[in-house]
Amino acid sequence: xxxxxxxxxxxxxxxxxxxxxxxxxxxxxxxxxxxxxxxxxxxxxxxxxxxxxxxxxxxxxxxxxxxxxxxxxxxxxxxxxxxxxxxxxxxxxxxxxxxxxxxxxxxxxxxxxxxxxxxxxxxxxxxxxxxxxxxxxxxxxxxxxxxxxxxxxxxxxxxxxxxxxxxxxxxxxxxxxxxxxxxxxxxxxxxxxxxxxxxxxxxxxxxxxxxxxxxxxxxxxxxxxxxxxxxxxxxxxxxxxxxxxxxxxxxxxxxxxxxxxxxxxxxxxxxxxxxxxxxxxxxxxxxxxxxxxxxxxxxxxxxxxxxxxxxxxxxxxxxxxxxxxxxxxxxxxxxxxxxxxxxxxxxxxxxxxxxxxxxxxxxxxxxxx
Numbered sequence: 001x002x003x004x005x006x007x008x009x010x011x012x013x014x015x016x017x018x019x020x021x022x023x024x025x026x027x028x029x030x031x032x033x034x035x036x037x038x039x040x041x042x043x044x045x046x047x048x049x050x051x052x053x054x055x056x057x058x059x060x061x062x063x064x065x066x067x068x069x070x071x072x073x074x075x076x077x078x079x080x081x082x083x084x085x086x087x088x089x090x091x092x093x094x095x096x097x098x099x100x101x102x103x104x105x106x107x108x109x110x111x112x113x114x115x116x117x118x119x120x121x122x123x124x125x126x127x128x129x130x131x132x133x134x135x136x137x138x139x140x141x142x143x144x145x146x147x148x149x150x151x152x153x154x155x156x157x158x159x160x161x162x163x164x165x166x167x168x169x170x171x172x173x174x175x176x177x178x179x180x181x182x183x184x185x186x187x188x189x190x191x192x193x194x195x196x197x198x199x200x201x202x203x204x205x206x207x208x209x210x211x212x213x214x215x216x217x218x219x220x221x222x223x224x225x226x227x228x229x230x231x232x233x234x235x236x237x238x239x240x241x242x243x244x245x246x247x248x249x250x251x252x253x254x255x256x257x258x259x260x261x262x263x264x265x266x267x268x269x270x271x272x273x274x275x276x277x278x279x280x281x282x283x284x285x286x287x288x289x290x291x292x293x294x295x296x297x298x299x300x301x302x303x304x305x306x307x308x309x310x311x312x313x314x315x316x317x318x319x320x321x322x323x324x325x326x327x328x329x330x331x332x333x334x335x336x337x338x339x340x341x342x343x344x345x346x347x348x349x350x351x352x353x354x355x356x357x358x359x360x361x362x363x364x365x366x367x368x369x
Contacts, residue, residue: 048326051369054338058355058364062090062098068356068363070124070178071347074132079347079354080125081363082134084108087121089134089150092363102155106148107136124178126188133159135176135190145173147188147201160205171208173199178232178287180240184262185210191229191242198229198242198260200268211260211269213244218251225251231287231346235259236294240269241278243285243298250305255282257298257328279328286323291348291368296328297336299343299355308342318342318359325355337366 062068067085074080079092080101087108089101108121124135132150145163148156163173174194182189185200189210192199198211215224226247235241239261246255257279260269269275284301291297301323302308308317318341325337325346337343337355345356345363353366 048333048335050335054335058366061363061365062092063362065361067358069344071345071354072125082122082125084121084123126179128181137175177230180232180234191232193228196227233289243288245284250284252283253281255285256280286344287346289346289348292350297346298326299346300324315359
């Protein structure tokens with residue numbers, strides 16, 4: 001068994017034990033749901049500078065959606081949206097026309113989460129070698145937790161095998177959330193909050209553990225807190241970066257953006273020095289992305305995630321406890337968007353920041369300043 005030297009990683013094989021609290025948060029944000037002082041780019045408590053324009057409203061790109069999340073651009077530069085609650089992949093033209101990329105709905109569940117009141121389906125989009133792939137984090141039935149490829153006939157086909165209660169507990173999907181193209185593994189690296197891990201998936205659909213994160217402790221809370229990796233992106237230095245939501249009670253200032261790189265070429269990033277904290281002092285990260293100039297942007301889900309999931313209407317709770325987007329510039333992290341409702345997807349091009357506001361059912365855009 002491989003021994004991991006990084007204290008925030010754990011060795012594999014491991015058993016997937018998912019607590020009731022974590023099932024709730026993952027079912028909602030994907031099924032979603034100690035400070036780390038090793039980075040030179042860190043903040044102690046998440047109280048960052050705020051840009052003067054942070055409170056300005058965004059322009060609505062698409063509305064009346066059911067839980068929009070993952071965002072991407074196609075070869076024409078058109079915006080693509082993974083509508084997780086609606087079971088659709090959507091394309092938005094420059095004229096704001098919105099169309100579904102498939103005639104039939106993609107796999108999605110209508111009765112997940114607390115009180116079986118939440119919808120969950122496609123959560124992330126990725127284009128590789130001109131073909132479009134998408135992740136489904138949860139679907140009740142034999143298509144659960146799979147990577148799919150859009151095709152001509154049928155309209156989509158699975159890349160990875162089905163995951164069910166009888167699947168092995170290692171080298172598998174649990175609740176995949178986001179993915180990034182990864183030529184170093186001949187496929188993708190996928191964040192999986194349900195397994196507290198990153199997994200690698202090759203073009204043949206084989207799944208292998210890549211990083212497994214350990215739980216951590218916080219003061220005045222006896223059970224360890226789970227890491228819950230979410231948004232993942234390729235950095236300008238070629239490494240993979242991933243943000244963490246953190247599990248219950250979603251402590252303020254404990255979320256981290258991790259830098260991940262297989263330094264010794266052994267096919268995973270579970271050895272000493274291969275996972276390091278890049279940005280700290282954050283709270284409930286749901287997505288990260290890098291701009292063309294290499295600047296990191298981070299979505300924080302809410303100012304009080306615990307309250308959102310304590311009961312009542314999730315949409316109303318999210319409006320009352322909004323999130324924000326942070327630009328991570330050297331040692332000057334700056335809040336560039338405030339009061340954004342449950343941001344779970346980010347995309348940046350040369351001039352524009354796009355944000356999925358999941359519980360508001362909209363995707364908005366803002367000029368980069």
